[in-house]
Amino acid sequence: MTKRAFDKIKAGLDSAKAYLDGTADKSLYRVHVPEKVDVRKIRTRLGLSQEAFAATYGFALSAVRDWEQGRRKPERSARILLKIVEKEPEAVTRALAG
Amino acid sequence: MTKRAFDKIKAGLDSAKAYLDGTADKSLYRVHVPEKVDVRKIRTRLGLSQEAFAATYGFALSAVRDWEQGRRKPERSARILLKIVEKEPEAVTRALAG
DNA sequence: AACGATACTACGGCATTGCCGTAGTAAATG
DNA sequence: CATTTACTACGGCAATGCCGTAGTATCGTT
Numbered sequence A, B: 001m002t003k004r005a006f007d008k009i010k011a012g013l014d015s016a017k018a019y020l021d022g023t024a025d026k027s028l029y030r031v032h033v034p035e036k037v038d039v040r041k042i043r044t045r046l047g048l049s050q051e052a053f054a055a056t057y058g059f060a061l062s063a064v065r066d067w068e069q070g071r072r073k074p075e076r077s078a079r080i081l082l083k084i085v086e087k088e089p090e091a092v093t094r095a096l097a098g
Numbered sequence C: 001a002a003c004g005a006t007a008c009t010a011c012g013g014c015a016t017t018g019c020c021g022t023a024g025t026a027a028a029t030g
Numbered sequence D: 001c002a003t004t005t006a007c008t009a010c011g012g013c014a015a016t017g018c019c020g021t022a023g024t025a026t027c028g029t030t
Helices: A003-021 A039-045 A050-057 A061-068 A076-087 A089-096 B003-021 B039-045 B050-057 B061-068 B076-087 B089-096
Strands: none
Touching (some): A076 A089, B050 B089
């Protein structure tokens, strides 16, 4: 057994101890979900019609309309998805391909 | 039969003709939105508890529970988002950072 | 000018989900 | 054995999802 291995084990034990002590950070990684999303802005920046936008990213056309017309607010998961469409649109099409 | 009705029928026939002619190019990139998503599978592969999973990707804990317990089915946007979490989890955290 | 296509607004309306809370079960650990 | 973590199970209201239809504005074509 190398000294390296020993150090690793010790480090593990130390963090286990810290966990038990309550010294450890039990906070969960918590992402921020935006309360408002400007759907029209995201869509027009991509140069797409409502229909094309819906078809390209999997939204229901009726939902896109409700959102842009301010009739309804996209719910949590939709807001997150819209953020991804804004920042990394390709990630969406990749995930839905195949 | 009103003139209005006739016009509608004619319009329908015309666009059907155009469609058959190939004159109409209505090609929209259309992605496939999965009807079913195995939330538990996605979560456990990431080695996260329901709480950590929810906190990390922005879901409501109650929604994750409803989905895994088969009480409710994630709706369209949520299914898409879950697919992205499955294929490119980092893309989600990147989009929600900052 | 009349027409057809495109893009969008506006909205009725039902089914379904989102999301909150609480109680109960099971396993691990001090 | 009491406590903590992780999860099941579910009541219940408010809100959205999603479908459909009608109406307006614009534009290129005939």
